[in-house]
Amino acid sequence: MKNSEIRPGSYRKTQHPIETLILERWSPRAMSGEAVETGQLMRLFQAARWAPSPANGQPWFYLFTTRDRADWPLFYGLLDAGNQEWCHKAWALVLVLAEAVRPNGRPNRLAGFSSGLSVQNLLLQGHALGLVTHPMAGFYPEKVAETLGTPPEYDPQIMIAIGQPGKIPELSARNQAREYPSQRKALSEIVRKGGF
Numbered sequence: 001m002k003n004s005e006i007r008p009g010s011y012r013k014t015q016h017p018i019e020t021l022i023l024e025r026w027s028p029r030a031m032s033g034e035a036v037e038t039g040q041l042m043r044l045f046q047a048a049r050w051a052p053s054p055a056n057g058q059p060w061f062y063l064f065t066t067r068d069r070a071d072w073p074l075f076y077g078l079l080d081a082g083n084q085e086w087c088h089k090a091w092a093l094v095l096v097l098a099e100a101v102r103p104n105g106r107p108n109r110l111a112g113f114s115s116g117l118s119v120q121n122l123l124l125q126g127h128a129l130g131l132v133t134h135p136m137a138g139f140y141p142e143k144v145a146e147t148l149g150t151p152p153e154y155d156p157q158i159m160i161a162i163g164q165p166g167k168i169p170e171l172s173a174r175n176q177a178r179e180y181p182s183q184r185k186a187l188s189e190i191v192r193k194g195g196f
């Protein structure tokens with residue numbers, strides 16, 4: 001069975017109606033290794049581009065590669081072993097950077113927060129196009145500058161795997177067992193009217 005056959009709506013229920021795209025986006029791991037057209041990848045980055053940020057500063061920056069390029073091993077080599085295990089079938093690997101020091105030398109406390117908003121746009125657009133888009137904290141940020149030549153004011157945030165949906169039985173047993181849309185805390189656990 002391919003993960004694209006999974007219907008997230010049959011796993012996830014919500015007490016108050018929300019947009020289907022938000023409810024149904026999830027982070028699969030099985031990918032086929034097939035190519036994603038450059039035009040489709042650019043649609044994901046276009047979505048990321050339109051995120052809001054303080055004073056419209058847009059402190060996010062995206063580096064990416066695709067598996068047909070010579071620099072693929074550089075990006076893949078940044079991932080930890082747990083993520084490498086399933087990311088070898090991704091078509092694109094993305095590194096998200098946040099410009100944590102403004103051009104005027106002052107720190108941008110919300111650079112990471114803003115980059116997160118931008119990433120969610122990318123993930124939603126990827127899901128809407130039927131792609132696997134999976135964010136990952138499991139990589140070695142301390143190796144990024146040396147490997148990809150990033151300047152010190154750009155903080156590595158996360159990496160993202162992008163690919164065509166794949167067959168679940170091709171994952172390891174551990175990853176097969178968690179290849180389904182997850183649940184969330186109840187609204188009552190995360191929202192309160194008034195003070196804490």
Ligand SMILES: Cc1cc2nc3c(=O)[nH]c(=O)nc-3n(C[C@H](O)[C@H](O)[C@H](O)COP(=O)(O)O)c2cc1C
Pocket residue numbers: 025026027028083134135136137138139158180181182
């Ligand atoms: C910032 C961030 C870091 C994550 N890091 C990893 C990771 O290193 N490896 C992984 O397999 N999934 C990772 N995930 C995916 C989460 O486990 C997943 O988003 C969460 O369990 C909710 O499931 P869903 O995205 O399918 O709704 C990460 C997600 C986020 C937002």
